[in-house]
Amino acid sequence: MRLKTYLTSMLISVATMAIMANATVADEPASEVNTRFTLAANRTFKAFDPQQEQTWQRPFFFMQLADTQYGMFTGNKGFEQEVALVQQAVKHINRLRPRFVIVCGDLTNATPNQPHYQSQVSQFHHDFSKVDAEIPLVCVCGNHDVGNRPTQESIASYQGNFGDDYFSFWVGGVYNIVLNSSVLKDPSGAAEVLTAQQAWLDQQLQDAKTTKPKHILLFQHHPFFLEQEEEPDQYFNIPLERRTPLLQQLKQADVRAVFAGHYHRNAYGRAGAMEMITTGPVGRPLGKDSSGFRIVIVDETKIQHQYWAMDDVPEKINLPADQSND
Template sequence: MSAPEVGGVFHRARGRILDAFPEEKEREWKGPFYFIQGADPQFGLIKAWSTGDCEASGDEWDQEIRLTEQAVLAINKLNPKPKFFVLCGDLIHAMPGMPWRKEQTEDLQRVLGGVDKAIPLVFVSGNHDVGNTPTAESVEEFQRTWGDDYFSFWVGGVLFLVLNSQFFFDASKCPALKQAQDQWLDAQLSTAGDRKCQHAVIFQHIPLFIENIEEDDDYFNLSKSVRQELADKLTNAGVKAVFSGHYHRNAGGTFRNLDMVVSSAIGCQLGKDTHGLRVVVVTADKIVHRYYSLDELSEKGLEDDLMQLMKEK
């Protein structure tokens, strides 16, 4: 089942770049800014989780619609506006070829169409978006629907890289696609390694690790061998942070100078966290962040908090 293409209201990554941010205008540092990170709206999971059958696609997603609408309204009210809103994967719950995929996609597109047009959306692919073991066909569907599955963009002198983490998880059905991303990533990291950017930041769905680089392999992290090789590559290039979702709980840790940030979900919660979003402040020498519940973000402004985050060491 193929999903419908996104309408013109979204900036879609094409040719491995996001045209919402013209590189010639964004390569230079211009001062502190902030963005919003969300993860796992995953339309359909709340129902599927409640029935104990998460392999099912979930035939109801009214709660996820309401939660995502609340997130959109909260973001639109923020002053000053964030530079962008990134969604770190599992946009919907229905896997490629599963029932309800088209309907979940259409509803999410409709809700996200309400985001203020001055706030570009950045889409990251998750395992439910391209499949646990992606294929050329499932990746192509994602690209038609949401844009490129990996790409780069610049904002205010900061290099942001969006990765398809399923290639690190299981690329057995699309090895050539993984190889292409690996080569592209090496080329991008050479720019970061030459210190031609103020910071370099990664967005992907599956975390490198949940709390510690040495932790055991789990459904919610990348395997030890993969995570260590990738973490070494990123830290050697000077990447400051990796932002992810997938875990449906807040977590994270550090490896050398790399901040591994795991954000809980807009949608279904698997732990004790609340439905929420992460506010990320970028200054000349650091990247700081805080997770807010949707209720908290809806009820208060961010001006005072942004000033405080900019002062944090």
């Protein structure tokens, strides 16, 4: 009887030590960031050759994800549900083989100054490193990635884990611009970043007049608006004070569409001819739209897009004038 009690006690002790060890490892900072997560550097994305990609080649498609937000289901007590959903998304990505994948912010639920942030970053890196190396993975910062009131320090933390917070890149004759929308939402902690980003954006749109892309697409975390460009300010949109002049600039530059997340459900609107497309979450939904992602088909004269719930994703994507997906 004493032997049985002793063995039981030993097993409990070993199990407890294992759990504590795993918890400690999970919250330790990652010792190394996979280089595929820091390809956004010097305000461009290194996976694409800017000269070669300025030329239209053929129709292609990309996949837009948003709000993986590791830890949201449990209030940062764990991220098993997010892991399962991301793993499902990665399987779809590797089967469909898009031209690129872009994740529009809130990669984690914890912010850089919270205890579980690094373990969530590490899990994101672990799961998305399973995306085939030939499929470029583009990351966009959201308010959970840099804080609701971003600072130089929180942005630097994001950059160390995921690369630049704003940048541009060419793919197949299409010009893609990524913005840090958190400084548009609240610039009070990093006004100089917003100023620098705006000056940079002015130059990108000016350059596009010369390079003449087939489309200009913009990606960020916060929607400018959900349905109407003049809708009142609220948590899920950009304040009118900064929204109105920027929308006017984007419309004048013939930006084709803006893709965002943040809302944890889908929403659609227009500002003139420019579409505002808000995509539901890979992680926890907040409305009737299930966890999923958007597939965007880019043709020479138009784009088409559809949101797919994780269990309803098609087996293949048929492209106009090129059914092979090669």
